[in-house]
Amino acid sequence: MNRMKGLVLEKPNTFEVRELPIPELEQGEVLVRVKGCSICGTDIRILEGKKTRGIRYPSVIGHEIAGVIVKTGGTVGDLKEGDRVGIIPVLSCHTCRYCLEGMENLCQNRKAIGYEFDGGFAEYLRVPADAVRYGHVFKLPDGMSFEEGALLEPLSCCFNGIQKAKLRVSDTCLIVGAGPIGLMHVQLARAVGVSKIIVSEPNTMRLELSKRFGADFCVDPTKENLIEVVNQTTGGLGVDTIIMAIGVPGIVNDLLKVVRKGGTLNLFAGFPDAGTCTVEANVIHYNEVTVNGTSSSTRLDYLKSASLVAQGSVRLQELVTHRFPLEQFKEAYALAKEGRGIKILIEP
Ligand SMILES: [Zn+2]
Ligand SMILES: [Zn+2]
Structure with missing residues (x-):
């Protein structure tokens, strides 16, 4: 079995769940079995064509991701199969003026998982080697659920916001x-x-x-x-x-x-x-x-957010009001657009 299901965005307002090849790994990459990917307001704007920067057609979007490492491609630091992880999606260049100023969220050459790289609305996610090397695969603390892990990404943006405020x-x-x-x-x-x-x-x-x-x-x-x-x-x-x-x-x-x-x-x-x-x-x-x-977040924002959740200062679990399998993405999308739930999670 080298096929998986993924939500393919063909063009604005045209998307469906389809069979895709499971990504092949290159040196330094890891393959994550996605356990949860929450729907963000930005995803809705992308699906509607209201946000197009960095978006490829066709592609798989979704950037609030948690899952389990199921395969590693050669040397991947201390990551290993079976690790429960959250993904820090924004990859920065480490060399531009903003990166040097510690504003990697505003990197001039920024790329992100769920935008330039395929994202989490699929059964499997390939994490690029640069993302692995620079610590964008975060091991979830014991006791932290995949749902909380997925919500660490939006929380880290709010963590950035609280500081900017x-x-x-x-x-x-x-x-x-x-x-x-x-x-x-x-x-x-x-x-x-x-x-x-x-x-x-x-x-x-x-x-x-x-x-x-x-x-x-x-x-x-x-x-x-x-x-x-x-x-x-x-x-x-x-x-x-x-x-x-x-x-x-x-x-x-x-x-x-x-x-x-x-x-x-x-x-x-x-x-x-x-x-x-x-x-x-x-x-x-x-x-x-x-x-x-406030725009996006840095890795440090993500790590600090994770410790706030681990110590119980922020409760993410209670924000998840709905869960859908990937096949029912359109139902989840309709619900998210109506704004009836709070956080809606796709569990591929
Ligand atoms: Zn988001
Ligand atoms: Zn940069």
Whole structure:
């Protein structure tokens, strides 16, 4: 048997589960039997053709991956068959200016598993030799499930976000959106030790979850005035930090008005198209507000995230609401698009 099943993306909006050859290994590579690959908002944008950078047609996508090593190609460090592993998908060049500055997530020559290399929506994943050599195959700690292992990737991006947002102990924080990313931010903010977490989210189930994960004030912005709630809870000062975990350009300007002077607004989520919006630049100017972004994560973010999960500071298991075999990818995709679940896992 040298065939496997994989989700083949032919072109935007055209994809199906099909038989593929199991990848052949070259020197320094490993073959992983995929046990879990979660669906990310970015995957949905790729499948719809809204994100095309780095995407090949046809190809296999999926970058939130955990599994078991079933084969090794020659020298692969201390990795061996039977190791339970998570995959750190973003490969950097180690030589460009950004890599030298420790910003490997922004590498000019960045390639990623699930983009330039085939990803995890398949029974088997070939991990390229460079990824093996530079430590992108992470051995899951004992007791960590494959589901948690798959979710380490999005968590590491949130870990990056929390640092870009410059959250400090005892700060106040507003998290906009309580999808999987917002809910990870709530948990990380709690782990940092902030004093107040306000979450804004119209979906009742997600708002309930954010309370369970440690939010102090939960606001449905369709029913309550978010600006008023922030002003009340911060004594009119505004919050120290806002993390935007949804990509709605139209609310950026309103949010700028509820950051305190000298505070930070982090644009974590990607925006549709160019994300064009109007902002009153004088609010940034006079209030000395920092507006920054978050993109992907480094290996260090991933390793630190893994230790937070291992020590119980972040609970990932509770974020997995649905599981589907690979054959039912289209059902999983439809559910993910509707936003009814939180994290949806494909178990090939
Ligand atoms: Zn992702
Ligand atoms: Zn680089």
